[in-house]
Amino acid sequence: MIDFLVLAGADAAEAAHATPILEDTSTWVSLGFLVVVGLFLYLGVHKTIAGALDSRAQRISDELDEARRLREEAQEVLAQYQRRQREAEEEAQAIVEQAKRDSKRLAAAMRDKINEEIDRRAKSAEAKIARAESQAMSEIRERTVDVAVDATQDIVRERMDQSAHSALAEKALDDLRARLN
Secondary structure, X not given: OHHHHHHHHXXXXXXXXXXXXXXXXXXXXXXXXXXXXXXXXXXXXXXXXXXXXXXXXXXXXXXXXXXXXXXXXXXXXXXXXXXHHHHHHHHHHHHHHHHHHHHHHHHHHHHHHHHHHHHXXXXXXXXXXXXXXXXXXXXXXXXXXXXXXXXXXXXXXXXXXXXXXXHHHHHHHHHHHHHHO
């Protein structure tokens, strides 16, 4: 406690030896500060600063509003593009499905056309074979008739006389030809 009293006494002694008010630098600094603040108030610097700050605050507020508006526009444009993309994907899917249906229909049509061509060619081949068989049968009949006629002539020559032979051969040949043709 003694230390406290000693220190308090020392502060009091220093205060008694203080410099006069006009010689104190803190007084002149305070006075200069008050003059500058008073001059600023007189000239309206505080209003200019407040106006500049208000103007800047308004500009920042406007920029924030513009940024919000642009963000909303961007979101709207993004939503439009996403809708268009979905529509394009759906359209592409529809085109692919239509192409699949068309290709299946075309493949079926081509298959039918190929089957018709095969049937037509098979019928044509069968008709050619039937004509060839008919022609072969006709040739065989003609050959058979010729062989039968020749054999009959040989047999008749050996067993008959010449005049009977000629009459009979002529009659048989005429009958045979009439029957076969």
